[in-house]
Amino acid sequence: MHLARTGAFLRALRVSSLSEVDPKKTAATSSLIEIEQDEHSQSSTDGTSNWSETKPGKSILGRHYPSDQTTNVTDTILELVGRKLYDTPNHPIAITRKLIESVFPPPVYKNHIATYPVVSTKDNFDVLGFPEDHPGRSRTDTYYVDSKTVLRTHTSAHQHSAFQHIADHEENGYTICADVYRRDSIDRSHFPVFHQMEGARTWQLPPKNHYKETRLQQQQRRAQMIRGSIDAMPKHGLEIIDEAGPYNDHTNPIQIQHDPDDSQLVVEHLKRSLEQLVQKVFTAAQEARPDQKQEQLKVRWIEAYFPFTSPSFELEVFWQGEWLELLGSGVVQQSILNHAGLNDRIGWAWGIGIERLAMLLFNVPDIRLFWSQDERFLKQFQDGKITRFESFSKFPPCYKDISFWVRPSPASASPIGAESSSGVAVAAGGDSKKASPAETQPAAFHENDIMEIVRDVAGTLVEDVRLVDEFVHPQNGKKSLCYRINYRSNERTLTNEEVNELHQKVTDKMMQLPIEIR
Numbered sequence: 041m042h043l044a045r046t047g048a049f050l051r052a053l054r055v056s057s058l059s060e061v062d063p064k065k066t067a068a069t070s071s072l073i074e075i076e077q078d079e080h081s082q083s084s085t086d087g088t089s090n091w092s093e094t095k096p097g098k099s100i101l102g103r104h105y106p107s108d109q110t111t112n113v114t115d116t117i118l119e120l121v122g123r124k125l126y127d128t129p130n131h132p133i134a135i136t137r138k139l140i141e142s143v144f145p146p147p148v149y150k151n152h153i154a155t156y157p158v159v160s161t162k163d164n165f166d167v168l169g170f171p172e173d174h175p176g177r178s179r180t181d182t183y184y185v186d187s188k189t190v191l192r193t194h195t196s197a198h199q200h201s202a203f204q205h206i207a208d209h210e211e212n213g214y215t216i217c218a219d220v221y222r223r224d225s226i227d228r229s230h231f232p233v234f235h236q237m238e239g240a241r242t243w244q245l246p247p248k249n250h251y252k253e254t255r256l257q258q259q260q261r262r263a264q265m266i267r268g269s270i271d272a273m274p275k276h277g278l279e280i281i282d283e284a285g286p287y288n289d290h291t292n293p294i295q296i297q298h299d300p301d302d303s304q305l306v307v308e309h310l311k312r313s314l315e316q317l318v319q320k321v322f323t324a325a326q327e328a329r330p331d332q333k334q335e336q337l338k339v340r341w342i343e344a345y346f347p348f349t350s351p352s353f354e355l356e357v358f359w360q361g362e363w364l365e366l367l368g369s370g371v372v373q374q375s376i377l378n379h380a381g382l383n384d385r386i387g388w389a390w391g392i393g394i395e396r397l398a399m400l401l402f403n404v405p406d407i408r409l410f411w412s413q414d415e416r417f418l419k420q421f422q423d424g425k426i427t428r429f430e431s432f433s434k435f436p437p438c439y440k441d442i443s444f445w446v447r448p449s450p451a452s453a454s455p456i457g458a459e460s461s462s463g464v465a466v467a468a469g470g471d472s473k474k475a476s477p478a479e480t481q482p483a484a485f486h487e488n489d490i491m492e493i494v495r496d497v498a499g500t501l502v503e504d505v506r507l508v509d510e511f512v513h514p515q516n517g518k519k520s521l522c523y524r525i526n527y528r529s530n531e532r533t534l535t536n537e538e539v540n541e542l543h544q545k546v547t548d549k550m551m552q553l554p555i556e557i558r
C-alpha cells in the first residue's frame with residue numbers, strides 16, 4: 041500500500057483541497073485562498089522520497105502516484121490539470137461560476153473551489169452510496185490514477201468534506217466549483233475535462249427552548265424557519281411545469297428517517313432556490329441577445345435518481361425551442377449527513393455542469409474553445425458580463441476513416457455507439473447503457489478506448505469521432521466497425537501532412553486494442 045492511501049493523506053487532502061472564495065476580493069485570480077501543500081506532496085517534489093523516482097507513475101500538481109494495473113490516466117489529460125479556467129479573469133467558465141455563486145452567496149453559503157482533482161474512490165463513489173457495479177466506476181468511463189484513486193468524476197466527491205466543514209464551522213450551506221474528468225465520446229459538446237458546481241443547504245434542529253420541549257416541537261420550529269426562508273425569496277416570473285411533485289412513494293420516495301412534512305418543505309426550498317438560479321442566469325442570457333424575441337422562460341421538474349439523494353429531481357429549461365437538462369438535485373441522503381456529523385440536520389443538494397450552461401449563455405458552439413488560448417477567443421469576454429461569442433473563422437474539416445474487426449465478445453462488455461454521458465443525467469459519469477463495471481480493463485473493445493487514443497494523439501485538433509458503419513460477417517461472426525475522425529482546429533487550417541501524421545499515429549496506437557485493423 042503506498043502513501044496516497046493512508047488515512048492521514050486523505051485527511052490532509054480533505055482539508056487542503058477545498059479553498060474558500062473570498063467575496064470581498066474583486067480580481068478573479070486573487071479570490072482563491074492559497075492551498076497548503078500537505079507533507080506527502082512536499083516529500084514527492086523535493087526528492088527526499090525514494091519511491092517517487094524509482095517507480096513509474098504519474099505526477100499530478102507536484103504529487104507523485106506510482107502506477108498500477110488500473111492506471112489509465114494519460115499525459116494528455118494531465119496537461120490540462122491545473123489550468124483553473126474557473127478562476128481565469130474574463131473567462132466564460134469563471135464568469136458563469138460567479139453568476140451561479142451570486143445566487144448562493146455568503147453568509148448562508150460558503151463558496152468553495154476544489155483545486156486538487158485527485159480523490160479516493162471512497163470519496164468519489166463509496167461515501168455517496170454508489171453500488172459496487174455502478175457503470176460510473178468502470179475504467180472505460182473514469183480516469184484511474186491507481187486502483188484506489190481517480191480524477192474526480194464530479195464535484196460530489198467533495199460533498200463529504202464540505203459537510204464536515206459545515207459541521208466544524210457551524211455553517212449552513214456551500215457551493216463548490218471544480219474541474220471534473222470523464223472518459224467519453226468526442227464531439228462538440230463533450231470534452232474529457234469539464235467543470236461542475238455543486239450546492240447544498242442544511243437546517244439544524246434548533247436548541248431546546250426549555251427542558252420540556254419535545255423533538256417534535258423542535259422540528260416544528262425548524263419547519264417554520266424553512267417556511268420563512270421560502271416566503272422571503274423574491275418572486276420570479278418563470279412558468280413552472282412540475283411533473284415530479286414533492287415525492288413519489290414508488291419511484292421517488294421520501295427517506296424513512298424523514299418526517300414527510302420536513303422533506304416536502306426541503307423540496308420546496310430546493311425548487312424555489314434553483315428557480316431563482318434559472319431566473320437570474322437566463323434573464324442575463326436574454327439580455328445579451330436583445331435582437332431576439334423574448335420568450336417566456338419555462339422550466340420543468342422531472343423525477344430523477346441519484347445514489348446520494350431521495351427524492352431526486354432534474355430541472356430542465358426551455359431554451360431556443362428545446363428542453364435542456366440543466367441540473368440534478370434532491371434531498372440529501374441522511375446517512376451522508378450523519379456520516380459527516382450532521383445528525384440533527386436535513387438538507388438539499390444540487391449539481392450542474394458549467395460548460396453546457398456557458399455554451400448557451402455565451403453562444404459558444406464548440407466546447408474545445410473554452411481551452412483555447414487564442415486571443416481572438418479570450419478577448420471577447422469580460423468579467424461580470426454575458427456577451428455573445430462571434431466565431432472568428434471556420435477552418436476546413438479533414439475526415440479520415442478507420443475500419444477494423446472486433447472479436448465477438450459478451451454483449452455487455454463492448455458498448456459501441458452508446459449515447460454519451462457527460463451531462464448530469466447519470467451521476468458521476470458512466471452510462472447505464474454501457475455496463476462494464478469491472479475495475480480491470482475489459483478484454484473486449486470499448487468505444488471510449490478509441491476516443492482516448494484519439495485524444496491522446498490529437499488533443500483539441502479533433503472535433504468529433506463518429507461511428508459511420510457497422511456490420512457482422514455472416515460466416516465468422518466478427519464485427520466490422522468504421523469510425524470517422526474529423527480533424528479540425530478552431531484556430532487554424534491543418535495541413536495535409538500534419539493530419540496524415542496524426543492519423544498514422546492513431547492507427548498505430550489502435551493496435552494496442554483488441555481489434556484487427558482492416
Ligand code: DAH
Pocket residue numbers: 193194195196238239346348349367368369370388389390391392463464465466467468469
Ligand atoms: N454529481 C451529479 C452528477 O455529476 C450531479 C448531482 C446530482 C449533484 C444531484 C448533487 C445532487 O449534489 O444532489 O451527475
